[in-house]
Amino acid sequence: MSVDPDPKELLEYLARCLVEQKEEVRVEERETDAGVVLELRVAKDEVGKVIGRQGRIARALRTLIKAGSVRSGRKTIIEIVD
């Protein structure tokens, strides 16, 4: 498999690993002054699976995506939309 580093694709992939309704996973990318915003949407009843207890899963996702955007030098922000 050869893909270019892409925080959006990485987030989509990781979110699909965490939920059962994989076809409901959507990530939209928005450019803002503060950086790139990745809006993550999953099935309503599975939002907890990408947030986790005390936001622990969301925090881990942010940490990884941040690492993935180091090379591009663009600040990346994740928003989980419910």
Add this chain to the structure above:
Amino acid sequence: MAVQRALAELDIAPGELREDQYAVEVLVQPEEGFMGVEGTDALVEVRLTLDDSELPAFLANDEDLEDGPDDEELDEVYMQPEAGSTRLRELLSIVLTHLGIDGKIRIVERADAISADISGEDLGILIGKRGQTIDALEYLANVALYPNPAARKQVRIDAEGYKKRRQAGIERIALKRAEEAVRRGRSVQLEPMTAAERKIVHLALKDWQDVVTESRGREPSRAVVISPVR
């Protein structure tokens, strides 16, 4: 033998559990040694059957020790042997690609755990500041592979032995500061650490009778305090 090792892996001391508090499933029968060839121990899966209220205190209720996925997610899933390795390899190779890292992945799967070690050049991005990135990846891999705690293996991810070195370094500090707490007869506070690092300290000192450990403060300045017991 294999059962004892499995319990030790779960940080359970010999004799700490009654035999009705865990279930053993033999996955691979032991083999006798033959003509100078070493025999192999059985491969077993040990599952705790006691409920939370019976858990040894250190396993039951310290947020620093909670690595696992949330409860009540997914019904019974029983993983085929090796199914975990295949999924973990896929997950890691995709993550590495997206981090722009060309690394080699080596995976060892046992009855109770899957360990992956990643080697390659320039693994700094994968490890992250104080290991935060690799800890996050390990946590996500645990949740993604085994959403059901009843049928889970521990997933461990290391990069060029970084975690082993970190553990050894932190254990050394923990022991030194614990001695200091006892000698001076008062609490000492370690420098702020990540949850994974604090867990190493708690575990390193859990068998010390003359000190107790506790995490205080808020992230990211949360730190372990070691106090002498009088």
